[in-house]
Amino acid sequence: MESGLGLTIVVFLPLVSAIFIFLIPKKQEMLIKLVTLGSALLTFGVSLIVALQFDFNNAGDLQLGTKVSWISSINSNYEIGIDGISLPLLLLSTFISVLAIIYSFEHLPEPKNAKGMMSLILILETGMNGTFVALDLILFFVFFELVLLPMYFMIGIWGDKTVRSVSGLKNDIETRLYASIKFFVFTLFGSAFMLLGFLGLYFRGNRTFSIPELIELGSSGAFTGTFASLVFAVLFLGFAVKVPMWPLHTWLPDAHTAAPTVGSVLLAAILLKLGSYGFVRIALPILPEQAVAWAPAIAVLSAIGIIYGSLACLAQTDLKRLIAFSSVGHMGFVMLGISSLTSIGINAAMIGMVAHGIITGLLFFVSGSMAHTYHTRDMGRLGGNMKLLPKTGAILAFTAMASLGLPGLAGFWGEFMALLGAYNPLPGLNITIFRSSMVAGAIGTVLTAGYLLWMLQRVNLGEPKEEWLDKELHDADNYELVAWIPLVILTVLIGVFPKLIFGATNDAVIALVSKAFGG
Amino acid sequence: MFEGSYVIDKFSLILKGLFILVTYLTFLLSVNFVESDEYYQGEYYFLLLSSLLGALVVTSSRDLLTMFIGIELASTPMFLLSGWKKGDQKSNEGSIKFFLLGVLSASLILYGFSLLYGVTGKLVFSDIANILIQQDLAQSPVALLSAILILAGIGFKISIVPFHSWAPDTYEGAPLPVTAYLSVSSKATGFVALIILMSKIFFESGDGLGIILVFISGITMFVGNLSALQQTNPVRLLAYSSIAQAGFILAPIAVANITNNFEDGVYASVTYLIIYAFMNIGAFLVINLLQRNIDSENMYDWGGLAKETPLAGIFAVIFFFSLAGIPPLGGWFAKFVVFRSLLSTGEIFGLSLAIVGAINAVIGLVYYSRISKIIWMDSPKEDVQKTENSIIPSPLKVVGFVSLILTIVSGIFPGIFSNLGEASSIFFNS
Numbered sequence: 001m002e003s004g005l006g007l008t009i010v011v012f013l014p015l016v017s018a019i020f021i022f023l024i025p026k027k028q029e030m031l032i033k034l035v036t037l038g039s040a041l042l043t044f045g046v047s048l049i050v051a052l053q054f055d056f057n058n059a060g061d062l063q064l065g066t067k068v069s070w071i072s073s074i075n076s077n078y079e080i081g082i083d084g085i086s087l088p089l090l091l092l093s094t095f096i097s098v099l100a101i102i103y104s105f106e107h108l109p110e111p112k113n114a115k116g117m118m119s120l121i122l123i124l125e126t127g128m129n130g131t132f133v134a135l136d137l138i139l140f141f142v143f144f145e146l147v148l149l150p151m152y153f154m155i156g157i158w159g160d161k162t163v164r165s166v167s168g169l170k171n172d173i174e175t176r177l178y179a180s181i182k183f184f185v186f187t188l189f190g191s192a193f194m195l196l197g198f199l200g201l202y203f204r205g206n207r208t209f210s211i212p213e214l215i216e217l218g219s220s221g222a223f224t225g226t227f228a229s230l231v232f233a234v235l236f237l238g239f240a241v242k243v244p245m246w247p248l249h250t251w252l253p254d255a256h257t258a259a260p261t262v263g264s265v266l267l268a269a270i271l272l273k274l275g276s277y278g279f280v281r282i283a284l285p286i287l288p289e290q291a292v293a294w295a296p297a298i299a300v301l302s303a304i305g306i307i308y309g310s311l312a313c314l315a316q317t318d319l320k321r322l323i324a325f326s327s328v329g330h331m332g333f334v335m336l337g338i339s340s341l342t343s344i345g346i347n348a349a350m351i352g353m354v355a356h357g358i359i360t361g362l363l364f365f366v367s368g369s370m371a372h373t374y375h376t377r378d379m380g381r382l383g384g385n386m387k388l389l390p391k392t393g394a395i396l397a398f399t400a401m402a403s404l405g406l407p408g409l410a411g412f413w414g415e416f417m418a419l420l421g422a423y424n425p426l427p428g429l430n431i432t433i434f435r436s437s438m439v440a441g442a443i444g445t446v447l448t449a450g451y452l453l454w455m456l457q458r459v460n461l462g463e464p465k466e467e468w469l470d471k472e473l474h475d476a477d478n479y480e481l482v483a484w485i486p487l488v489i490l491t492v493l494i495g496v497f498p499k500l501i502f503g504a505t506n507d508a509v510i511a512l513v514s515k516a517f518g519g
Numbered sequence: 520m521f522e523g524s525y526v527i528d529k530f531s532l533i534l535k536g537l538f539i540l541v542t543y544l545t546f547l548l549s550v551n552f553v554e555s556d557e558y559y560q561g562e563y564y565f566l567l568l569s570s571l572l573g574a575l576v577v578t579s580s581r582d583l584l585t586m587f588i589g590i591e592l593a594s595t596p597m598f599l600l601s602g603w604k605k606g607d608q609k610s611n612e613g614s615i616k617f618f619l620l621g622v623l624s625a626s627l628i629l630y631g632f633s634l635l636y637g638v639t640g641k642l643v644f645s646d647i648a649n650i651l652i653q654q655d656l657a658q659s660p661v662a663l664l665s666a667i668l669i670l671a672g673i674g675f676k677i678s679i680v681p682f683h684s685w686a687p688d689t690y691e692g693a694p695l696p697v698t699a700y701l702s703v704s705s706k707a708t709g710f711v712a713l714i715i716l717m718s719k720i721f722f723e724s725g726d727g728l729g730i731i732l733v734f735i736s737g738i739t740m741f742v743g744n745l746s747a748l749q750q751t752n753p754v755r756l757l758a759y760s761s762i763a764q765a766g767f768i769l770a771p772i773a774v775a776n777i778t779n780n781f782e783d784g785v786y787a788s789v790t791y792l793i794i795y796a797f798m799n800i801g802a803f804l805v806i807n808l809l810q811r812n813i814d815s816e817n818m819y820d821w822g823g824l825a826k827e828t829p830l831a832g833i834f835a836v837i838f839f840f841s842l843a844g845i846p847p848l849g850g851w852f853a854k855f856v857v858f859r860s861l862l863s864t865g866e867i868f869g870l871s872l873a874i875v876g877a878i879n880a881v882i883g884l885v886y887y888s889r890i891s892k893i894i895w896m897d898s899p900k901e902d903v904q905k906t907e908n909s910i911i912p913s914p915l916k917v918v919g920f921v922s923l924i925l926t927i928v929s930g931i932f933p934g935i936f937s938n939l940g941e942a943s944s945i946f947f948n949s
Contacts, residue, residue: 071852073786073937074859138855142846149836149845156896177896181888188845188884190876195855199862227865364733 004066006050007080010094011130011143013043018122018512021115029114033105040081040098040125047129049092051087059084059504060511062212065135074202076138076209083282084508085350089273090132092357095486096269097125100262103483106315107372109260110157117158120150121262128270132277137198140282144242145191147271148184149253151263156179156180158260179251180257184250186241194238197231201286211282218286219515232290235283236298242275245298245335246305249328253312255474256324257377261368264320268327269361273353276334280346280512284338288516291341296433298339299422302442305332308449310447314454319367319377322455323360325404329448330356330414334439340434343506343513345421350505351498352414358494359402359411362487366396369480370459373473379455384464390477393460395484400456402491404449409495415445426517523643524582530789530946531578533939534711537793538574541704542567544800546923547914548696548807563603566596567700574708580642581719582642583632586712591625593708596674597701601693611690616685622676624682628672634665635720644719657723666721666728673716676709679769680739683762687746690758695810698754699803702761703796709770710792717772718781718947729776733868736773739766740879747886753806753818756886757799760842763883764795767853770876771860774869779862785943787860790936794841794853794929801838801922805831808911808919809894813903818890822897830911834919841926843887844880849929852936854880 017039024032065081078462082090100121108117123146130143150283159176202209204227205217217223223231241248252272256264282440284291309329316322337349370385370392371377386393402409405416422438474515476484494500545567553560573593580586598621602614636642638661639650651657674682690698722729743763750756768791775784808831809821825832841848858876861869911919929935 069934071933071937073858073934142851145846145851149840153836153895156892177844177892180896181885181892184888185884187883189881192880193874196858196862196873196877200865202859203862203865296547 004064004080005045005217006053007064007082007133008066010043010047010050010090011080011126011133013039013046014097014122014129015126018119018126021119021122024115024259025117026113026118032115032118033101036122037098037101037105039122040094040101043125043129044094044098047091047498050082051091054082054087054319054504056084056503059087059507062135065133066311067210070136070139074138074209075207077136077370078139079136079210080133081135082133084504084506085512086132086277086352087504088354089277090129092273092354093125093128093132093270096266096357096361097121097128099361099486100265102479103265104262106477107261109159109371109372113157117154117262120154121266122234124150124154124266128266128274135211137201137211137214137282140211140278141191141195141198144274144278145188147274148187149490151259151267151271152180152184154263155183155255155259158263159258164465174257175254179254182251183255186248190238190241190248193234197234197238200234204259205269211286213433215285216261218288221289223287224289228287228290229293232283232294235278235287236294239275239278239283240301243272243331243335244275244328245301246308246328246332249305252328253321256327256364257318257321261365261372264324264364264368265361268323268364269357272327272331273357276331276349276353277340279335279338280349284341285512285516292429292517295339295425297340298429299336299425299434300436302336302339302435303444304330305329305335306444309445310444310451313451314447317379319379319382319455319459320364320371321377322379322451323363323367326363326451327356328450329444330360330403330411332444333415333418333441336437337414337421339423340418340424341419341426341429341513341517342424343510344417345425346509346513347502348414348417348421348510351410351501352418354501355402355414355491355494358487358490359399361399362395362399362484362491363403365480365484365487366399368394369476370396374468380460381465381467382459383462384468385460388464388468388473389477391481395476397456397460398488399491400452402495404452405445407495408492411496412492412495415441419445419463467514523645524585525579528550528945529647529938529942534578534707534789535575537707537796538571538578541707541796541800542571542700543706544918545696545700547918548699548800548804549694550914551912552696552807563600564694566600570594570596570600570700570704574704574711577708577712577715580715581616581641581644581646583636583647584642586715587629587632587854590628590673590676590708590712594625594705597621597697597705600697601689603694603697604692609688609690610692610694613685613689616687617689620682620685624672624675626672627668631665631668631672631693631708634661634668638662638665643754644715648722651720652723658725658727662721662724663727666724667731669716670713670728670732673709673713674735676704677713677765677769679735679765680742680762683739683742686762687755687758691752691754695754695803697759699800701793702757702803703799706765707792707796710788712787714772714785717776721776722779722781724776726777729773730868732769732773732776733872735764736769737872737875739763739769740875743883744879744882744886748882750886751817751819753809753890756818757802757806760883760887761799763879764799764842766879767857767876768792768795770872771857774861774866774872777868778864778866780863782944782947783860783863785947786939787856789943790856790939791853793936793939794849794926794937796842797922797925797929798838798848798850800829801834801919801926802842804915804918804922805835805838805890808834808915811911812905814906815903818893819897820900820903821890821893823894824897825894828911830916830919832891832894833925835894837923837926838855844882845884847927847930849926852930852933856936858929
């Protein structure tokens with residue numbers, strides 16, 4: 001696997017398969033599904049091989065990559081590679097994609113069209129994998145944006161068809177149409193400015209788009225003053241919309257609620273990580289001085305996000321919307337960890353990202369499946385789920401426990417260590433702000449426990465409502481269980497052996513922090 | 520050739536190639552259209568070819584007379600072609616408007632040229648520029664006035680604000696292939712003329728002209744995009760979109776006038792022009808294909824149409840999102856090189872224009888996504904009359920696939936445009 005071949009396959013195999021699927025007639029649905037699954041499994045397999053070849057003793061170095069000229073006129077290259085920070089996210093992405101495809105075998109919402117859905121998932125996977133391995137700003141940008149179109153169509157075509165009124169619009173509009181364009185416009189707004197920031201770095205940084213080279217320049221203090229503040233501001237805008245950080249989060253609840261199950265899962269599990277990954281990979285190491293200047297602001301916004309997300313959850317009646325707002329809170333912990341600029345905090349962010357991907361992905365699987373079974377997401381009408389759908393209910397209960405950060409499960413480490421990081425941020429940062437943020441975060445964990453337990457009480461426990469008693473409700477089938485069980489196992493494994501993640505990330509994070517902030 | 524008044528270099532050859540290919544695609548678009556009605560086939564093709572000849576002359580012209588003849592040869596046939604649907608009132612109206620404003624613009628250009636000739640007594644651009652600089656006239660009111668007159672005249676051809684008002688009406692009335700040609704080839708001819716004039720004569724004209732151009736460019740983007748948001752007629756939507764795109768193409772030249780970095784500016788504008796040409800032809804093709812299924816002037820009647828013509832549906836996604844500048848489709852690189860040239864010197868006008876451009880890219884997305892949304896996500900309207908000719912004729916398929924391949928390849932391997940950078944530096948230094 002010299003010359004970046006493995007990573008190149010991981011990135012482009014899904015795209016090539018998607019083009020191949022376009023050529024298969026629509027009627028051969030089974031063939032389409034099998035080709036998609038085969039391609040995703042192969043991609044996952046290759047990513048495992050890449051992980052085996054990865055030298056964990058030098059996890060701080062970029063490995064297994066390559067650099068080939070791409071757009072010579074602007075000195076942009078096809079430069080890829082992975083280190084301990086990107087490897088876990090890459091594996092998460094290839095793995096969740098497989099599960100999403102398995103789930104879609106039998107659970108396509110109207111208007112079915114397996115061909116369209118499968119090719120969109122594959123194109124999406126190329127965008128996600130590409131973002132995690134790209135080491136050139138322009139390449140990163142292209143992959144970062146490549147996910148927009150498939151997700152837009154996934155929400156817009158297979159999304160929720162209920163009609164709702166939106167303030168500011170004259171006519172009522174279907175949720176999916178509103179949510180899809182809102183998602184698209186918000187993210188494009190952020191990334192259009194992000195691109196200007198990339199160009200700024202290019203012109204001040206010896207006309208290179210190479211991330212490693214820019215990191216060298218950045219850590220030697222090449223970017224300073226107003227220029228660097230402006231660049232950090234636009235990068236912040238681009239990444240923070242994607243994370244999403246309060247107050248740029250408003251697209252997220254709409255998109256999650258409207259998206260079909262698979263869309264929500266991929267959105268929550270991977271797409272949100274593109275933003276926080278961007279902070280760790282690009283914004284912090286290239287502009288360390290500005291990162292220090294902005295860190296308190298990020299910490300405060302994260303703390304607001306945590307509290308706001310939890311309070312919003314308490315007010316929800318819609319199951320999927322509740323989980324969507326819980327994402328705002330959980331990503332708040334991730335960003336709080338990042339803002340501390342310490343190795344503990346950023347490690348917390350890394351494991352938090354993976355854990356959130358697994359746990360919230362699973363929550364969306366389960367809630368999507370329940371919405372499909374019950375034809376409603378209204379928690380006021382649900383109840384007694386444990387009696388009606390015992391398997392689904394059990395997994396929902398387990399996942400909710402994981403999501404509230406129960407020790408021994410994956411969600412615990414990210415929250416706990418993020419608070420630890422915020423307690424002791426990088427020397428020189430305003431300690432009062434960070435400790436207040438930590439306190440806010442701690443209150444947030446309590447609120448998180450509160451709304452998740454309340455959700456369980458309303459949905460899972462109690463006696464079933466009368467309207468469900470005479471209906472035939474199907475519990476989780478085999479496709480669903482195959483997609484879900486691995487996530488349950490991973491949640492436990494990472495909870496018990498967090499070294500699975502830290503083993504990869506720790507060295508890389510320490511290298512990053514010491515290079516950027518000398519700590 | 521001809522004492523420096525007609526030059527054939529790499530730059531002009533690339534542009535000639537573009538014009539010939541675009542005209543060829545227009546022919547393919549026209550075949551079914553012209554045959555389907557009582558049109559004068561021979562004259563139709565003759566006039567298009569005449570216009571092509573004019574465009575080819577413009578790319579190589581380096582003196583005032585040749586340039587003027589080229590510009591007018593390219594645009595005069597279009598007055599006739601835009602009124603080709605003789606029985607249609609809208610077509611007549613659009614054609615008359617186009618004609619009157621076209622003649623006005625020709626006279627403005629000519630007036631500007633005559634001022635230059637009067638001041639310098641020369642026709643060839645390099646001589647004019649030399650004399651302007653030697654006699655310290657480059658920043659004189661006369662030079663500025665002639666530049667503004669020329670800009671106004673060419674402004675009509677490239678439909679920048681405030682000279683854009685004819686475009687939506689003419690585009691709507693003209694036969695669709697003619698509209699496609701107008702919005703691509705005619706516009707490109709005007710831009711090539713503007714690029715040559717700005718960079719060969721007015722490169723020393725000081726910041727004043729550049730600042731005017733920067734403002735025009737920004738306002739053009741806003742007016743085009745905000746008006747496009749409100750359209751229900753797909754052709755008018757594309758008309759306003761092409762006004763907004765003109766703002767983007769103008770931006771690098773505008774800033775180059777301030778920073779004097781014409782090499783980057785010309786490279787960016789021409790790259791944008793080339794990519795824009797193919798995705799815009801593709802967009803008109805999409806409208807043509809959809810209108811073959813449901814003949815309506817209101818795009819909201821096309822609900823759910825992609826299920827019946829998936830190919831047209833895929834074309835719609837590719838071309839319209841490319842116009843919006845979404846990677847990995849070609850349009851992103853076009854926007855990218857424009858942003859790059861705007862930011863290259865870190866100068867405040869460039870920066871402001873880049874921010875305006877970024878905001879406009881987002882506004883553009885809202886209406887560019889609309890047709891895809893209608894045909895893929897909306898449910899079919901019940902009271903709409905469907906026509907029977909749902910089979911896509913092969914000439915149209917060729918247009919679609921050629922534009923599709925060019926649009927996608929230019930987005931994934933933008934390296935193919937490196938040649939152009941070299942060509943523009945040869946162009947500027949010769």
